[in-house]
Amino acid sequence: MATLYAKLGVSQDATWEEIKRAYRKAAMKWHPDRNVGQEEAARAAFQEIRDAYAILSDEGQRKVYDAVYAQEMRRWDALQKRQQEVEAARARKAKAEAEAKYSQMVGVAMRYADEGHNRDVLFGVLLGRECDADMAQRIADSVWALQQARQAAHTGESADHADADVASSSEASDHETPSPTQPSTAKQDKPVHDARAAGLFDSLWQGFFGVRS
Secondary structure, three states: OOOHHHHHOOOOOOOHHHHHHHHHHHHHHHOHHHOOOOHHHHHHHHHHHHHHHHHHOOHHHHHHHHHHHHHHHHHHHHHHHHHHHHHHHHHHHHHHHHHHHHHHHHHHHHHHHHOOOOHHHHHHHHHHOOOOHHHHHHHHHHHHHHHHHHHHHHHHHHHHHHHHHHHHHHHHHOOOOOOOOOOOHHHHHHHHHHHHHHHHHHHHHHHHHOOOO
């Protein structure tokens, strides 16, 4: 809402002379006789200008107006602040609910993936849980990729164990005993493989979901 000062085109700290000049200028511009064809709009604007000048040209009325205006501005600022706080709280709540929903859907997808279901089943299950289609697709793709990586790592670990068993059998047949200061090759390789697999799982999980498993 425009202030009386704005209606006359002056600042709030304008002098009486500045207000008087602004009034004369605005009155000439909006006088109905100077706005042929737009008399109604001009008459309304002209009346607003006269009312503004009547208050601002009187020292006592101007002080009262300034005081009331300042009070209203403080009230308006306080109202705006409360509204912003309410909106911020609503946004935080919505974010928390969205994160909780996301975590819940990831857990559901992981459970079905562990049971051996494929990516399409994961996607369908998430849709059945009223999960947004875009989110369901992202979660299904990520969980399925993670599950595939876990299976690949497990297959590699099984192969390492098989190689270790073959090496152990060969050593036994040759009656060779590892030196106390020289651990067997199988025992050296396993910690390295376990650390590599754990690092892979950790990296994938954080990359997909932003959290540690």
